[in-house]
Amino acid sequence: MTEASRQLGEDLARAASSTAAGGTVSAQVIDLTDNGTVNVMMGGSLLLDVPCADSYRNRKRDDWVAVRPGARPVVMWRLGPDPVEDSAEMRDVVKDVQTVRAVTWGTSAPSGSGWQEAVTPWVRQAGDGQVEIYYQVASTSAPSPAAPAAKGSRITATSSGVWRGGRPDAYADYPTQGDWTGRGDRRGGWFYGTKIADACAGKTVARMTVQYTRRRGSGVNARRPMHLYLHDYTSAPSGQLSLNEGPEELLSLSAGGTGTATLPASWRDKLAAGTRRGLAIYAHGSRDYAAFSGGTVTITFS
Structure with missing residues (x-):
């Protein structure tokens, strides 16, 4: 038996002795990992790569969580109130987004006013997976909106x-x-x-x-x-x-x-x-x- 296996067995035995069968024990998340699991401190011992149920969302370091002990411990949910999204920050993000109301096409010119004929489209990569599109128009009946400034x-x-x-x-x-x-x-x-x-x-x-x-x-x-x-x-x-x-x-x-x-x-x-x-x-x-x-x-x- 390896030292890691022996330590895991001791950790599980300690967890099982502190809760009824089918129950959970409290633990603190030490780190989120690169493979979607978490490292937790439970009963004074560090457990690595503990998988998480889908019910544990918005995972963060130092969260207190409920862990279901067993041969393979699983984090079930976060303890305490749900985190609240920063609505002010979200509003700032929305303000910086250019939106397209509708996308349609056809073989004839569009009906209504304000349309401009795009002669040549131009595209480029802007980094972070984003793409910029520029249309060269035949003439301008209205000024172009300013492109959003780069935020990062x-x-x-x-x-x-x-x-x-x-x-x-x-x-x-x-x-x-x-x-x-x-x-x-x-x-x-x-x-x-x-x-x-x-x-x-x-x-x-x-x-x-x-x-x-x-x-x-x-x-x-x-x-x-x-x-x-x-x-x-x-x-x-x-x-x-x-x-x-x-x-x-x-x-x-x-x-x-x-x-x-x-x-x-x-x-x-x-x-x-x-x-x-x-x-x-x-x-x-x-x-x-x-x-x-x-x-x-x-x-x-x-």
């Missing part, structure tokens, strides 16, 4: 890597911080070329966040903080990855957990201006040893 942009890393001993580490698959084996501390980095600064050119940046997932099988399963830094590389260096501002512990994740960190205003400004180009992690020793994937940066413009 999502930037994915073009590459990532790991360094140890002053050079790239071919033995690690994902950016890693710390030292698990005593062979030296690792550091990892995410690289974006000039994409972040290009997206921010001519715009006012209100907020910048970055999303990460903690890799399973890297260090202990409990939450460990990411030690984040800035760097000024557009691509992975062949020698040491030098670090700039940091560390900032903006996010802690358990094994498999996914989370989003809001970057400090000073970091946001440097990345937007192009004086810094990307993000890195570094830690000393085994305590916070962990590997991470992701690195998608979301920029909100004002």
Whole structure:
């Protein structure tokens, strides 16, 4: 029997002793994971990758939930009142959306006033899965409505890597911080070329966040903080990855957990201006040893 299996058996026995058959026990969600499950703390023990019933919606870190114990525990529902949607935020979103009342076609000209003949249509990708359409018209009987201003942009890393001993580490698959084996501390980095600064050119940046997932099988399963830094590389260096501002512990994740960190205003400004180009992690020793994937940066413009 593996240590993980033994620990799971103890956790289930503890849960079963604290509730009647068919009942539930309370637990706290530690992290949402990359595969749709959650990590929960139940009876003082961390359970990883617990599946959730459809009744548990709008899942968040630190939720208190009802868990049905058994050979395979399941989160049934959230404890406490239902979360209320931010109606003001939703109203702002609706105001920024251009709407089309109706789509019709035919072989003759449309009836009614205000129509303009579109001679040539133009289309382009605007990022984040959005498409812009522009119609070149023969003449204008009414001015064109203004296009909504861009509210944000999502930037994915073009590459990532790991360094140890002053050079790239071919033995690690994902950016890693710390030292698990005593062979030296690792550091990892995410690289974006000039994409972040290009997206921010001519715009006012209100907020910048970055999303990460903690890799399973890297260090202990409990939450460990990411030690984040800035760097000024557009691509992975062949020698040491030098670090700039940091560390900032903006996010802690358990094994498999996914989370989003809001970057400090000073970091946001440097990345937007192009004086810094990307993000890195570094830690000393085994305590916070962990590997991470992701690195998608979301920029909100004002």
